[in-house]
Amino acid sequence: MAAGLQERKRDNPPSDDYEVGLIFPSFDWTLRDPVNADHQWRRVREALGLPDDLVPYTFRTFMAVALDDAGLSAQVVADVLQHADPAMTQRKYMARGRDHHHAATILHELVMGDPGASADQGHDGKGRVSTFVRLS
Known part of the structure; x- marks a missing residue:
């Protein structure tokens, strides 16, 4: 055109x-x-x-x-x-109300713990990432 x-x-x-x-x-x-x-x-x-x-x-x-x-x-x-x-x-x-899978994954890992997280990233006794523990 x-x-x-x-x-x-x-x-x-x-x-x-x-x-x-x-x-x-x-x-x-x-x-x-x-x-x-x-x-x-x-x-x-x-x-x-x-x-x-x-x-x-x-x-x-x-x-x-x-x-x-x-x-x-x-x-x-x-x-x-x-x-x-x-x-x-x-x-x-611009995007409103869309699914943001990457953001959901990050939040899920913070709350539930990331099984593939590196050893230097602290977890509490329940497998949750320490960042979430500090916020709770």
């Missing part, structure tokens, strides 16, 4: 006074007409067999979630989505 946009920009460059940084401008480098964009999107959806409730904004959310899942920082995700405030990106798109 990026190559197609670069080719279009090369074949039909914007005027010298073009200052708007539109991501998907019209062929004339102006804002797209929402009605025309909706018609174009419907044709694409139908051609690909996508559900009617799939909207372009869904792809924005997908990008944010994919970048978050990849472990990128809120600042990087905010930059990609062109958000001025990374805190807004965190509130809107």
Whole structure:
């Protein structure tokens, strides 16, 4: 897709006074007409067999979630989505209510003791890691 946009920009460059940084401008480098964009999107959806409730904004959310899942920082995700405030990106798109298996494993090992823990890590008589014993 990026190559197609670069080719279009090369074949039909914007005027010298073009200052708007539109991501998907019209062929004339102006804002797209929402009605025309909706018609174009419907044709694409139908051609690909996508559900009617799939909207372009869904792809924005997908990008944010994919970048978050990849472990990128809120600042990087905010930059990609062109958000001025990374805190807004965190509130809107970044992981909430997900299972965090690694954190659960750490907490389980603290409470129940880690059978594979090194010998220098203290355990109480019940096999619990001493860090948990100090906190209880």
